[in-house]
Amino acid sequence: MSDGLQVAEVVVRYPGAAAEAVAGVDLSVPTGEVVALLGPSGCGKSSLLRAVAGLEPLSGGDVAWDGVSVVDVPVHRRGFGLLFQDGQLFAHRDVTGNVAYGLPATVRRDRAAREARVAELLDLVGLPGTQRRAVGTLSGGERQRVALARALAPRPRLLLLDEPLSALDRALRERLAADLRAVLTATATTALFVTHDQDEAFAVADRVAVMAAGRLLQVAAPAELWARPASRDVARFLGYEAFVAVPGPGTGAPPAVRALVSAVDAAGTAPVRAGGVLALAAGAFVVAPDVGGDARTADVTGTVHALRSRRGRTEVVVDVDGVGRVSALAPAGWTCPPGVRIALHADAAAVAGLPG
Numbered sequence: 001m002s003d004g005l006q007v008a009e010v011v012v013r014y015p016g017a018a019a020e021a022v023a024g025v026d027l028s029v030p031t032g033e034v035v036a037l038l039g040p041s042g043c044g045k046s047s048l049l050r051a052v053a054g055l056e057p058l059s060g061g062d063v064a065w066d067g068v069s070v071v072d073v074p075v076h077r078r079g080f081g082l083l084f085q086d087g088q089l090f091a092h093r094d095v096t097g098n099v100a101y102g103l104p105a106t107v108r109r110d111r112a113a114r115e116a117r118v119a120e121l122l123d124l125v126g127l128p129g130t131q132r133r134a135v136g137t138l139s140g141g142e143r144q145r146v147a148l149a150r151a152l153a154p155r156p157r158l159l160l161l162d163e164p165l166s167a168l169d170r171a172l173r174e175r176l177a178a179d180l181r182a183v184l185t186a187t188a189t190t191a192l193f194v195t196h197d198q199d200e201a202f203a204v205a206d207r208v209a210v211m212a213a214g215r216l217l218q219v220a221a222p223a224e225l226w227a228r229p230a231s232r233d234v235a236r237f238l239g240y241e242a243f244v245a246v247p248g249p250g251t252g253a254p255p256a257v258r259a260l261v262s263a264v265d266a267a268g269t270a271p272v273r274a275g276g277v278l279a280l281a282a283g284a285f286v287v288a289p290d291v292g293g294d295a296r297t298a299d300v301t302g303t304v305h306a307l308r309s310r311r312g313r314t315e316v317v318v319d320v321d322g323v324g325r326v327s328a329l330a331p332a333g334w335t336c337p338p339g340v341r342i343a344l345h346a347d348a349a350a351v352a353g354l355p356g
Ligand SMILES: Nc1ncnc2c1ncn2[C@@H]1O[C@H](COP(=O)(O)OP(=O)(O)OP(=O)(O)O)[C@@H](O)[C@H]1O
Pocket: 014, 015, 017, 021, 039, 040, 041, 042, 043, 044, 045, 046, 047, 048, 196
């Protein structure tokens, strides 16, 4: 018998809607694992999460825990915790009042046990000593930490998180994603985490389930997903921006494609077979200032289209000969006017192999 959550052929259809929001999804989350449901807006992530929680009726399929269907079990009896984007704290209670709300009644009624558990949970989420704070005085990030403590308080057998960080600004989101991973790991919490943000999914989850138009396209560990996306759709959603065919033996290929193939071959990070396709992310080419910008002596060359600065890095939008327009990386502060021809290196870390 499988342990943890099993989602089998789940369908969610809203009354009057033309298409199914969830169109037959199979997914399992073994105990102790954190799985991210990743996909664009409207692909059905929240509908699937709500169906698992019991907040949305199934139009087909089954949701089970440890092999036992929970479809007829009401939301509050499933032993699943919920955490939403806005935390939904009780404004009229202080931090303790909010966190203690999630505790089992036996602990809540025993003052010493309650205070010890609240203190433990607040330590866990990085808010020690905030027991008496009014929630209205907390920042957005602090409020989500309190909401996480409240959700963890009853030790749910499964924690369901729906975009819990998306109301926060980017820097805070990155920090909290790392903290959230640490908390879920420390408490060995089994979790299903909905997000539309690739970086967040990769930072939090053991496995990432990529969803589009109500279906799962691929489920894999982050490194595996990045190195071997199952299709162009998955690759595009992960941020791959260009695709090149791997040439057959003896067939001519542009030097840039040959450089990519040999970089990936040497790194052994992705399968490279004739007839297959390489997907290129930003950074698949790196500006090679050591060649002195002298494109005449370089193997791989391109023409600068534009420069942009992204988080301290210089990204060069460049038309690479034989490949097309991609985003290359350059050292911080590197600059060059549009139209200039430059030399480039291939970097296997930003290249994935796709089946043909
Ligand atoms: N209560 C509802 N009634 C009718 N249609 C709905 C309802 N809730 C969601 N939908 C539709 O179902 C589809 C999936 O929506 P869902 O919210 O599950 O997607 P999502 O991937 O979570 O998107 P987002 O990231 O924008 O929240 C969308 O087309 C949406 O318009």
